[in-house]
Amino acid sequence: xxxxxxxxxxxxxxxxxxxxxxxxxxxxxxxxxxxxxxxxxxxxxxxxxxxxxxxxxxxxxxxxxxxxxxxxxxxxxxxxxxxxxxxxxxxxxxxxxxxxxxxxxxxxxxxxxxxxxxxxxxxxxxxxxxxxxxxxxxxxxxxxxxxxxxxxxxxxxxxxxxxxxxxxxxxxxxxxxxxxxxxxxxxxxxxxxxxxxxxxxxxxxxxxxxxxxxxxxxxxxxxxxxxxxxxxxxxxxxxxxxxxxxxxxxxxxxxxxxxxxxxxxxxxxxxxxxxxxxxxxxxxxxxxxxxxxxxxxxxxxxxxxxxxxxxxxxxxxxxxxxxxxxxxxxxxxxxxxxxxxxxxxxxxxxxxxxxxxxxxxxxxxxxxxxxxxxxxxxxxxxxxxxxxxxxxxxxxxxxxxxxxxxxxxxxxx
Numbered sequence: 244x245x246x247x248x249x250x251x252x253x254x255x256x257x258x259x260x261x262x263x264x265x266x267x268x269x270x271x272x273x274x275x276x277x278x279x280x281x282x283x284x285x286x287x288x289x290x291x292x293x294x295x296x297x298x299x300x301x302x303x304x305x306x307x308x309x310x311x312x313x314x315x316x317x318x319x320x321x322x323x324x325x326x327x328x329x330x331x332x333x334x335x336x337x338x339x340x341x342x343x344x345x346x347x348x349x350x351x352x353x354x355x356x357x358x359x360x361x362x363x364x365x366x367x368x369x370x371x372x373x374x375x376x377x378x379x380x381x382x383x384x385x386x387x388x389x390x391x392x393x394x395x396x397x398x399x400x401x402x403x404x405x406x407x408x409x410x411x412x413x414x415x416x417x418x419x420x421x422x423x424x425x426x427x428x429x430x431x432x433x434x435x436x437x438x439x440x441x442x443x444x445x446x447x448x449x450x451x452x453x454x455x456x457x458x459x460x461x462x463x464x465x466x467x468x469x470x471x472x473x474x475x476x477x478x479x480x481x482x483x484x485x486x487x488x489x490x491x492x493x494x495x496x497x498x499x500x501x502x503x504x505x506x507x508x509x510x511x512x513x514x515x516x517x518x519x520x521x522x523x524x525x526x527x528x529x530x531x532x533x534x535x536x537x538x539x540x541x542x543x544x545x546x547x548x549x550x551x552x553x554x555x556x557x558x559x560x561x562x563x564x565x566x567x568x569x570x571x572x573x574x575x576x577x578x579x580x581x582x583x584x585x586x587x588x589x590x591x592x593x594x595x596x597x598x599x600x601x602x603x604x605x606x607x608x609x610x611x612x613x614x615x616x617x618x619x620x621x622x623x624x625x626x627x628x629x630x631x632x633x634x635x636x637x638x639x640x641x642x643x644x645x646x647x648x649x650x651x652x653x654x655x656x
Contacts, residue, residue: 267552267588271545272595274541275592275600275625280603281538282624283607289523303480304478335347343489343493346376348377348381350371351456356368359409368426372454372455380478381477396455404433404453406437406448409449420433437451549588550637554640577641577647578641582634588637589636
């Protein structure tokens with residue numbers, strides 16, 4: 244029998260028991276749907292994280308007293324980090340002067356939430372202090388007005404730049420440039436507004452309020468923010484400098500400036516977006532392992548169901564097998580016939596699973612910010628798994644059918 248005849252025969256046999264065949268493939272359908280859906284979700288998470296972190300810039304590093312994503316003994320480490328020396332404006336100028344640094348800026352985090360008011364309207368915003376170079380290093384874009392000048396920073400002028408969300412709530416269609424707003428207990432004149440940026444990892448980037456870093460330091464000193472309120476330096480490497488090479492050069496330069504001996508640990512941290520990306524890779528790696536475990540379990544259950552139904556099919560069609568052997572069918576033909584049937588069964592389940600996974604991925608993309616999409620390799624993986632299950636679990640029933648005695652098979656009722 245050629246392959247075309249075997250496939251046609253397999254489809255006729257399966258269509259004769261449609262309900263049973265569909266129920267048998269449920270395990271395979273669930274397994275493949277799980278693979279496709281989970282891969283699309285993880286891929287969507289990765290794309291979302293990478294696009295969100297791209298605002299930090301691939302050549303930018305944050306020089307700070309604390310380490311991002313710390314997973315150690317937090318209380319002990321935070322106590323240790325708070326004793327590290329603060330960075331100064333002289334440190335900013337030193338970093339800026341290094342030959343492999345394109346530019347550097349001072350950034351002072353103040354409050355993640357502070358009340359901002361204007362004529363009876365109010366909104367919560369994140370207050371951050373920046374200098375005149377931050378515009379270039381942080382890759383900010385103005386929609387109107389201007390950035391801070393050197394004199395704004397030096398003279399500690401009470402001026403501010405507001406994000407899109409703050410402008411939208413407080414001013415609606417009114418031009419905010421030159422207007423005076425209240426940030427906490429103090430008045431500031433708006434000199435610029437930022438373009439809309441959206442959210443990064445669930446945090447709005449449009450509720451930012453920037454003030455001169457020299458003023459922001461006053462807040463940090465007043466509230467004794469010894470760790471999180473410490474001055475940060477954002478440095479931008481030159482285009483021809485590799486990130487890892489640049490970080491090592493920067494680390495050596497800072498160690499020399501702080502007169503650290505070879506046996507002393509760094510009393511600063513150089514944070515990059517790669518740290519966050521690596522953390523997410525570990526998380527998504529765990530999700531992948533869970534996905535494989537769940538899918539494997541579903542496929543195992545589906546495979547056992549297929550083997551069971553194929554054994555029932557062999558028993559039901561014993562007389563048919565005897566007749567085929569009597570008219571010249573070889574054992575190899577019988578083996579292939581039932582092996583093809585098992586493969587058609589699992590392959591059908593695999594294709595249905597791919598379709599359901601694709602639909603699920605589209606629903607996720609529509610309802611969430613995740614750019615969920617079905618990767619080609621996941622489709623190949625899903626279909627490939629289903630075919631392997633068909634071969635593995637269909638081999639025993641097919642082999643049993645091929646070894647039936649023709650005479651005994653013809654006498655079977």
